[in-house]
Amino acid sequence: MKSPMQRILLTGFTVILAVFFVTPLLWFVFAPFNPQASLSVTIPQSPSLANFEEVLSNEMAMRGLLQNSVIIGIGTMVGTSLIAALAAYGISRGTLPGRKILTYVLILFSSVVSGTASMVPIFKLIYDLGLIDTHIGVILVMIGGSIPSAIFIMQDFVESVPRSYEEAAMVAGASPLQIFRDVTFPVMRPGVLVVGIWVLVGAWGSFLTPFILLRNIKLMPASVTFFLFYDLESGMPQIRLISAYAVLYTIPVLLLYLLINWRYGFRFFGGIKQ
Amino acid sequence: MASIEIRNLRKTFGKVVAVNEVSLSMTDGEFVALLGPSGCGKTTTLRMISGLEMPDSGSIHINGKDVTSLPPRSRDVAMVFQDYALYPHMTILDNIGYPLKVRGAPHNELKEQVTSVANNLQIGGLLARRPGQLSGGQQQRVAVARAVVHHAQVFLFDEPLSNLDAKLRLEARAFLKHLQREVGITAVYVTHDQAEAMALADKIVVMKDGSIMQAGTPLEIYRHPVNTFVASFIGNPPMNLLPCEINGGSIYVQTGDSPQAMSAAGLRLPAALAKGSQFTLGVRPEHIRVLTEPAADSIKGTLYVTQTLGGEALVIVRVGEQLITIRLFEDEAPPLPNEVYLSFDADHLFFFGPDGQVLR
Structure with missing residues (x-):
């Protein structure tokens, strides 16, 4: 049993910790509805939707959120899921010697060489490919960045699929395409879904890659178009608009999480529920 | 229904020879069990018949047609896997009907056939469920139903009962045997359980280290094992094997430091057994009598333990350094002194050479 003093200290510490983490969230709840929002947490005197109206009428900001972010996010998600699913399947089922090491080498490289450090060579590469200022360039770089971890996660799912599933389908008379469509892919689906959502959320929140590779404001995703809400003359951030835009920016990811959680439940590294 | 002809089949994995020059023929409607310890090549042989493994050399003919290099789907075989391999994302109906679906059967016809097979196997009420909601015994029946549904020429079973508990296993054994009789299929059945092989098969093929040791009917193999491996693998408890030497009119049992003499009079010794040679004497636990007084043809031992199994009892006696098991068909082992004498039934002795x- 702890002494009362110890319990007071422990509770006090917990409260301080909780306040530290909850305060920004409180700000995030109140500021968007406060026409006089600042960086301090204040309950709005006359709450209104004026901030949202102003953000929604900003054509470039909305194009960034509803078009560019969606294109980049979905593109990265589909590309990564497809490549990682096939790669993980090949690595897990193939017979090439040393194939298991490959994933670890990729993971090692991708974590040792951080995205920021490799930005100059990546910029040069995309420039030489003529893909600067295109969505495809951004998507390719993001796919490249997420592939190692995606394969790693996916491999676990593939390996939890018993080989006898595929063999039973083979003996039953299925062609390789039928086996993948009817048996392997459905059983792997939770893995593809987990990787897909994880990649989408990562791409949605990515700032540096699109910021560096895109020039035209019409192509920039929402993570970058936040700068539209900086006052051009003073260079000061317009906190009330940024907070409203941040709410809009968060909603799709939250909805996606809730949808997946309701439909499938998140089962990382759990493999297949029999 | 089909006959299967296997000639000089060989398969290696790296440096390991899994199957070595196996030749085997099965007639129409025969139930053949491949029996052996793990790693003897029985499953590899089965997988080569199914087409899941390709042999390094040799050939496989089904109904006279060379299928050696054909993929599984062109062989018209059905297989039941050890883990059943039921698809967790499909209902039982879709699981059983999958072989029909990939062959392009219309949905109503598929449903009709699956329902009829499922009813026959007493799983008709489970069609809407998923494999995860079924017991082990039910899953096993679903796996069998999936194999039955597309009327393949050959059935392949890869230890289908090893994941069931003892009671269910006996039930499933009877069920499989009945099914095979009813459908009249040619079946190849892999198992490491000799009782299962004895109960099910028309023909048992005993394998060891990738080679066939002996093939024959269960009784042939039980009555005339060709070597000590088959002799000790078939029968439960296994046959007792005693190192011996024959000299003059006596057999010397060499289980310890001092050999024990036993009269050879009245024994039908094989012609190949030369005077003064070493051999192994084989005797099944049910063919030994336990005496309390010495006799001319008995050897002395000390009582080690008795086991009551209900319906039968086992007496285990230490002779020299070896334990000999005796099986008595009595509910309970009789009270025995510490020192007992064993007499072997002269009509049921086996003689094995040094190799x-x-x-004979």
Whole structure:
């Protein structure tokens, strides 16, 4: 049993910790509805939707959120899921010697060489490919960045699929395409879904890659178009608009999480529920 | 229904020879069990018949047609896997109907056939469920139903009962045997359980280290094992094997430091057994009598333990350094003194040469 003093200290510490983490969230709840929002947490005197109206009428900001972010996010998600699913399947089922090491080498490289450090060579590469200022360039770089971890996660799912599933389908008379469509892919689906959502959320929140590779404001995703809400003359951030835009920016990811959680439940590294 | 002809089949994995020059023929409607310890090549042989493994050399003919290099789907075989391999994302109906679906059967016809097979196997009420909601015994029946549904020529079973508990296993054994009789299929059945092989098969093929040791009917193999491996693998408890030497009119049992003499009079010794030679004497636990007084043809031992199994009892006696098991068909082992004498039934003795092969 702890002494009362110890319990007071422990509770006090917990409260301080909780306040530290909850305060920004409180700000995030109140500021968007406060026409006089600042960086301090204040309950709005006359709450209104004026901030949202102003953000929604900003054509470039909305194009960034509803078009560019969606294109980049979905593109990265589909590309990564497809490549990682096939790669993980090949690595897990193939017979090439040393194939298991490959994933670890990729993971090692991708974590040792951080995205920021490799930005100059990546910029040069995309420039030489003529893909600067295109969505495809951004998507390719993001796919490249997420592939190692995606394969790693996916491999676990593939390996939890018993080989006898595929063999039973083979003996039953299925062609390789039928086996993948009817048996392997459905059983792997939770893995593809987990990787897909994880990649989408990562791409949605990515700032540096699109910021560096895109020039035209019409192509920039929402993570970058936040700068539209900086006052051009003073260079000061317009906190009330940024907070409203941040709410809009968060909603799709939250909805996606809730949808997946309701439909499938998140089962990382759990493999297949029999 | 089909006959299967296997000639000189060989398969290696790296440096390991899994199957070595196996030749085997099965007639129409025969139930053949491949029996052996793990790693003997029985499953690899089965997988080569199914087409899941390709042999390094040799050939496989089904109904006279060379299928050696054909993929599984062109062989018209059905297989039941050890883990059943039921698809967790499909209902039982879709699981059983999958072989029909990939062959392009219309949905109503598929449903009709699956329902009829499922009813026959007493799983008709489970069609809407998923494999995860079924017991082990039910899953096993679903796996069998999936194999039955597309009327393949050959059935392949890869240890289908090893994941069931003892009671269910006996039930499933009877059910499989009945099914095979009813459908009249040619079946190849892999198992490491000799009782299962004895109960189910028309023909048992005993394998060891990738080679066939002996093939024959269960009784042939039980009555005339060709070597010590087959002799000790078939029968439960296994046959007792005693190192011996024959000299003059006596057999010397060499289980310890001092050999024990036993009269050879009245024994039908094989012609190949030369005077003064070493051999192995084989005797099944049910063919030994336990005496409390010495006799001319008995050897002395000390009582080690008795086991009551209900319906039968086992007496285990230490002779020299070896334990000998005796099986008595009585509910309870009789009270025995510490020192007992064993007498072997002269009509049921086996003689094996130093190389382990039976002497005739």
